[in-house]
Amino acid sequence: MAAEKNILVVAEATLGKLPPATYELLTLARRLKATTGGALGVVLLEEGDVDGASALAAYGVDVVYRAKCADFARLTSEARLPIVQAACEQAQPAVVLLPHGVLGAELGPRLAFRLDGGAATGCVDVVAQAGSIHCTRPCYGGLAREEQRFEHGPVVATVRAGLFELAQPQPGSQSSIVELPALDPSELRVALVKRESDAGDGPRLEDAKVIVAGGRGLEGPEGFKVLQDLAAELGAAVGSSRVPCDLGWCPHSWQIGLTGKTVTPDLYIAVGISGAGHHMAGCGNAKTIVAINSDPEAAIFQDARFGVVGDYREVVPALAAQVRKLKQA
Amino acid sequence: MHIAVLIKQVPNPDALAAVMSVDEASLKVVLPPGHPQVVSPFDEQALEAALRLRDQVGAAVKITAVTLGPDSARTALKQALSLGADDAVHIHDAALLDADSHVSAHALAAAIRKLGTIDLVLAGRQAADFDAGVVGLGVAEILGVPSVSFACGIEAVDGGVQVERVLQDGFETVQVPLPALVTISNELGEVRKPNLRETMRAARKPVAAWGAAELGLEASQLQPRSRRTRLFIPQKNTQCEFITGATAFEAGERLAQRLHDARVLG
Numbered sequence: 001m002a003a004e005k006n007i008l009v010v011a012e013a014t015l016g017k018l019p020p021a022t023y024e025l026l027t028l029a030r031r032l033k034a035t036t037g038g039a040l041g042v043v044l045l046e047e048g049d050v051d052g053a054s055a056l057a058a059y060g061v062d063v064v065y066r067a068k069c070a071d072f073a074r075l076t077s078e079a080r081l082p083i084v085q086a087a088c089e090q091a092q093p094a095v096v097l098l099p100h101g102v103l104g105a106e107l108g109p110r111l112a113f114r115l116d117g118g119a120a121t122g123c124v125d126v127v128a129q130a131g132s133i134h135c136t137r138p139c140y141g142g143l144a145r146e147e148q149r150f151e152h153g154p155v156v157a158t159v160r161a162g163l164f165e166l167a168q169p170q171p172g173s174q175s176s177i178v179e180l181p182a183l184d185p186s187e188l189r190v191a192l193v194k195r196e197s198d199a200g201d202g203p204r205l206e207d208a209k210v211i212v213a214g215g216r217g218l219e220g221p222e223g224f225k226v227l228q229d230l231a232a233e234l235g236a237a238v239g240s241s242r243v244p245c246d247l248g249w250c251p252h253s254w255q256i257g258l259t260g261k262t263v264t265p266d267l268y269i270a271v272g273i274s275g276a277g278h279h280m281a282g283c284g285n286a287k288t289i290v291a292i293n294s295d296p297e298a299a300i301f302q303d304a305r306f307g308v309v310g311d312y313r314e315v316v317p318a319l320a321a322q323v324r325k326l327k328q329a
Numbered sequence: 330m331h332i333a334v335l336i337k338q339v340p341n342p343d344a345l346a347a348v349m350s351v352d353e354a355s356l357k358v359v360l361p362p363g364h365p366q367v368v369s370p371f372d373e374q375a376l377e378a379a380l381r382l383r384d385q386v387g388a389a390v391k392i393t394a395v396t397l398g399p400d401s402a403r404t405a406l407k408q409a410l411s412l413g414a415d416d417a418v419h420i421h422d423a424a425l426l427d428a429d430s431h432v433s434a435h436a437l438a439a440a441i442r443k444l445g446t447i448d449l450v451l452a453g454r455q456a457a458d459f460d461a462g463v464v465g466l467g468v469a470e471i472l473g474v475p476s477v478s479f480a481c482g483i484e485a486v487d488g489g490v491q492v493e494r495v496l497q498d499g500f501e502t503v504q505v506p507l508p509a510l511v512t513i514s515n516e517l518g519e520v521r522k523p524n525l526r527e528t529m530r531a532a533r534k535p536v537a538a539w540g541a542a543e544l545g546l547e548a549s550q551l552q553p554r555s556r557r558t559r560l561f562i563p564q565k566n567t568q569c570e571f572i573t574g575a576t577a578f579e580a581g582e583r584l585a586q587r588l589h590d591a592r593v594l595g
Contacts, residue, residue, distance in 0.1 A: 076477075076503060077478075078475055078476070101497055102478070102479060102495070102496050102497050105462055105478065105479075106466060106476065106478040106479075109430075109462065109463040109466035109467055109470075110466050110467075110469065110470045110476065112463070112467070112554075113431075113434065113466070113467045113470035113471060114470055117554065118429075118431065118554035118555045119430060119461075119463045119467070119554075120461075120555070121460075121461050121462055121463060122460065122461075134558070135555075137460075137461075138460065139458065139459045139460050139461075139560075140342075140345060140349065140358065140458060140459075140460070141342055141345065141457065141460065143345060143346055143349055143562065144349070144351055144358065144560060144561065144562050144563075145559075145560070145561055145562075145563055146356075146459070146557055146559065146560045147557070147558045147559035147560075148555040148556065148557055148558065149555065149556050149558045150554060150555050151556075152554060189475040189505060189506060189509075190475050190477060190503050190504075190505045191503060191504045191505070192501060192502075192503055193491065193501075193502040193503060193504055194501065194502050195496070195499065195500070195501040195502075196499050196500055196501070197496075197498050197499035198498065198499045198500070204498075206497075209595060210595060234594070234595075235595075242515070245516075246515065246516075252495065252516055253496075253497065253498045253499060258460060259454070259455075259514070259515060261497065266593065266595065267588075267593050267594070267595070276346060277345075277346055278342075287593075288591075288593045289567070290584070290588065291569070292581075292584075299346060301569045301571075302565050302567065302569070303565060303567055304567065304569045305567060305568075305569065305570065306569065306570050306571075306572060306584065306587060306588065306591075307569045307570070307571050307572070308571070308572050308573075308577075308580045308581065308584050309571065309573075309580075310577030310580050310581075311577050314576065314577035314578045314581060315577050315578070315580055315581035315584070316581065317578075317581070318577075318578040318579070318580075318581025318582045318584075318585075319581040319582070319584050319585050321582070322581070322582040322584075322585030322586065323585045323589075323594065325585075326585060326586070326589045326594070
């Protein structure tokens, strides 16, 4: 059953450029392909007048299933479903990989049921072994992990960001391009009325090398001002655990955790964050975690490399001032 | 308008960290006796969304709570009834106790079909035990209805519902005709509490119990797609180095120096 060894990655190119998540998925996909011996395909959605497909050839992609669509970023996930389904009918994948974001979290499960396959969401690993697919994923708010075995494919897996290296080009690789039929907008039932962004200036949380994040221990919205001063010194993005978002202390888009963003900075400074599994599921893969908390028993210290027990209102401004001095020295 | 709300009973996710362990042999979570079982918080919000629609549209909105689970899950339905659901359905069958998301979605979809004309299905964005967010969307796919996920607001409009939903960097508003399925996120906000009068009434409201046979589930629908092969608590091996000082201010300054020396400031 050669057809069931194939691996398919779902990708979207904006202005011909693919997001880092795609290159991470390509690393995972190439590893799966090395085990199954199948072909690696990419379903690529891109604007009509640019070409992201040819760049994929260099990354060991055998077939690019391309759907051209003007302004696809404004489409809902419903619109993407028939496109990816059409690619799956041609590619006959054993595994379909999508980034675990708002889009993938809706598209992935629907696709799995449409293909009569299995779904695994928020995966941290996907392995092909002895003819079956094994997915590892956090559960219980990040406190535990489960491994699931799928014996009947296809398996549609959404994969968390920041866990795999970015794929590097492979010399001498070539890919063919299959054009998918254009989308028929008249079939769409979910209509977009409006969209608004609440992302601020500065680096995006998903891309930031340094993140300063605050939790319930900030005790109010003004705490984020203190964090922003430190973030400015460090060139950092500011994030939050769930409670401050729920309480309206900061924009909801700042939320890091199981039900927010997954981030993988080099340095993560957690201020007034208790370190519940729900939150750590979103930042546990940061290279270095620094915890500042007035509660010496806070669980965050079990995940932190460096810690200060004390009032953040004193610790954080002192940290910011000293960072400034060190930069000037 | 007839709304079905899908709810799941889970171990209370608050303060789980301190008490939860895992039996790796049986692949089950072990909790101390008496740890409360609750309606999964996102599902509470799904029920709240249904109640807000009734507040908006009026008494013509009928709400049926549907759950799949063991004997104890009846309590979750009673809670839904005490909050204002009109009817409750308990899918209850030994063959479905360890159902994966594939089997669960088919059982729930079959129950919704059996209920007759359902205009809107609401579910939490994910259950607070396995955090998968698969079953609700699977139900939409099986029923062949459009879905909108991560909703933080919903209101009835001409011919359907208007849904505000959460994006990674903001919000969007979409309209969808009925029937449809909408999954609700925590951003919906505060949920109402049961009041005494409704709790008394709820005690008298019946809970229908349906098994796999009554739902007409076929063998292929009862065939799981996945099996849990391992459940474990990841080991942490980070050793925290505490930075101290005579004052919190001094500790902050020393922290900067230590991070600088450790070359983590970039």
